[in-house]
Amino acid sequence: MSIVARRTGQMRQPTFAELYVPKLVTVLREGYGVADFRADVMSGLTVAIVALPLSMAIAIASGVTPDRGLYTAVIGGFIVSLLGGSRFQIGGPAGAFIVLVALTVERHGVEGMMLATAMAGVFLIAAGLLRLGTYIKFIPYPVTVGFTSGIAIIIMASQLKDLLGITLAGKEPGEFVPKLEALAHALPTASFPAIAVAAASIAIIVVLRRLRPNWPGILIAVAAAALATWALALPVETIGTRFGGIPRQLPLPSWPAFSLAKAQAVLPDAIAFALLGAIESLLSAVVADGMTGRRHRSNCELVAQGFANIGSALFGGICVTGTIARTATNVRAGARGPLSGMLHAMFLLLFMLVAAPLASFIPLAALAAVLAVVAWNMAEKHEFALLIRSSRGDAIVLLATFLLTVFRDLTEGILVGFALGAALFINRMAEMTEVQADTSLVPADRADFAGGDRVPYDSRLAADPDILVYRISGAFFFGAASSVGAVLDGIADTSKAFVVDFADVPFLDSTAANAMSRVANKAARQGIRLYITGASPAVRRALLTHGVTRSRATYRETIARAVVDIKGGREASVATVLATS
Structure with missing residues (x-):
């Protein structure tokens, strides 16, 4: 990045302050008034209502307890807005991390996952200080669409068990094909009440999104499902029956268990967390820029994401990144600056302190329905079809990334897709x-x-x-x-x-x-x-x-x-x- 001096016409390098001063400081310097604060309060409350069920659903799908998703949204979301380089970025747990977090928990346990999260935070801070943010945004578009669509397929597959109320004899397999085979064999155990709760939740979300787009459809659907489950005594699994509810306070911060051998074991997962976190957060910031006409500071944003992941790990949370859907909701709700994201985290903490006992009645089928809708929206169907038709090279990059993400590994899909995209670009440039x-x-x-x-x-x-x-x-x-x-x-x-x-x-x-x-x-x-x-x-x-x-x-x-x-x-x-x- 370079800045043009208008009077002299010469190029100069940006100062440290121009690169890393948080947007919060910039907004306050510009003149932040009562009207701006009022707008941020309302937008922060709106985003918190959306984030409450999503955070718990993403945590459960990632193989951890729902409270860890709330810790992530509260601590990570607050730090991202406090230190970040985007005015409107909302940080928290994201659906894109479900696969990586679940596999890390399966291989190394919860402590290993938290250590990998903290290490990823260190890597993100280093990437920001080395000014790598600009280069991370060079991920080819077919790669982005390919891994996003692949993640959507995996998320949908991971929710079939709770959507249908299936009972498995053993542990649910993590790999895509064995998972589908196990679910197909156990299909006769499907529960009609769970299917009805899931179908009703999806219907409420879809109908409200069309008829009342400003209403918090996700929260209404989850609340209605919880009320029906309690009132009708439906025989479905709930947060209370599986996890015993959620705590009413934040835990005390503590460092994840560390040893050199453990750090070496989780290093590949930490790198994957950092890579995906950087891509997701910068894509989210770009989306916010497109909606508002503002410009974010990519390297500052990476540093903030790094500190947010370290903070989340200290409080027992999972990976933090910028969340596109919640960031877009923040913009549409009329946010004026980063205070909206900080208030969203504080509202979530308030909800957790006041309404924690009620969370025990939330059926898992309703949360699975929420993630099913999220997966449907994540799958960039129109863009996928468009890239398939656009050119043979783009189609190859897209399909390679998509298939490797679904059947092999997300990191492998991104790396192979990026390599194929780079080779395609080189070939096209050579032909010119x-x-x-x-x-x-x-x-x-x-x-x-x-x-x-x-x-x-x-x-x-x-x-x-x-x-x-x-x-x-x-x-x-x-x-x-x-x-x-x-x-x-x-x-x-x-x-x-x-x-x-x-x-x-x-x-x-x-x-x-x-x-x-x-x-x-x-x-x-x-x-x-x-x-x-x-x-x-x-x-x-x-x-x-x-x-x-x-x-x-x-x-x-x-x-x-x-x-x-x-x-x-x-x-x-x-x-x-x-x-x-």
Whole structure:
């Protein structure tokens, strides 16, 4: 990132304050009034009502108790808004982490999951301080759609047991295919009351979203399901029957159990937490920017996410990240600044202190219905179909990411998808780089050309073996170096002057510079004078570094080096070559 000084026109690096001062400080400096605070109170309350059932549902689906989801939303959400680089970001547990957290708990236990969360926080702080936030946002769009849709499928599969009230003889498998097989075998144990509660909850959410979009449909559905379960004494599993309810206070902070061996064991999970947390939080901040016209500070946001994950682990929570749905709700509710997110965390704490006993009556089928709706909304169906139709390369990247996420591992899906996306980009950029004989710059009269006038091409000069003019257009990098070098290596042995026009080359890397060095050496061995014209200072610097230097010897003495001519524009520099050759 660079900032333009308007008066001098010079570029300067942003200061530490410009990069890392929280948006809360910026908002307060701009003049924060009573009307702004009132708006943030209402938006914070709205988001808290949405986050209350979601936090518990995500925690249960992640293989931990529902109170850990609330701890995450309270502690993590408060820190994200306090230190973050976005005005409207809402932090808390996210559906995207369900798969990773559940697998980590299964492999290393709850203590191992909390240690991985704290380590991920350290990695996120380091990424922010190293200013890697800009690069994390370079994840290709097909990769984002692929892993998001894959996560949605996995979340939906993980909720089938509670949606249908199925009773499994043993532990539910974590892998996708074995899970479906186990659920299919146990399908005869499905409970009609659980199915009815889940169906009614989904219907309430969907109907209210269409008819009363401003109403908290999720909370109403969960409350109605809890009331019906209590009043009708429905034989369905509830938070109380499975977990014994939720506590009415926050636990005292404590460090997760640490040992070098344990840290090494959970390191891959910590890296996965950090990678997904960075991607999700920055995507959420970008969504908020698009809705409000504001700009977030990506590196500041990563630092805040890091501290939030450490804080969540200290209080027994799970992974924290920016949540797109709750952030969008915050914006639509009229939030003015980060105080809205901080108040959302405080309202959640108040709900937990006051209404904890009532949570025992919430049926798990209703929470599964909530996550089923979340999964349906996460699955970017329109974007998925659009990318499948757009191009074969995008479809391959999308399907590879999606299938690996569902059937193998989320981290593997992201890494393979990113690698395929990068390879696709390199191939497309290489195809855009061209090298061709330039006949438009060869005039009928060299005197006119030397004066800079472009005149119609004289076909009689096309057969002139003394002058060859080639123009390279596009980024000249390792992806195109082989094809361009092959063309330039085929120069005629009898030519006296060989001109390569670099005026349309915006970028040249070391591979391409090395290829030009080989072309220059070949021209020298064949007694051909090579001119490189129109090179920008950056391109010229790369050529000089790799030995393509200005020759001070006469034509007859040696042509071991190329002559780099950068006088004036393209026509003037090529004209100089043609006039003096």
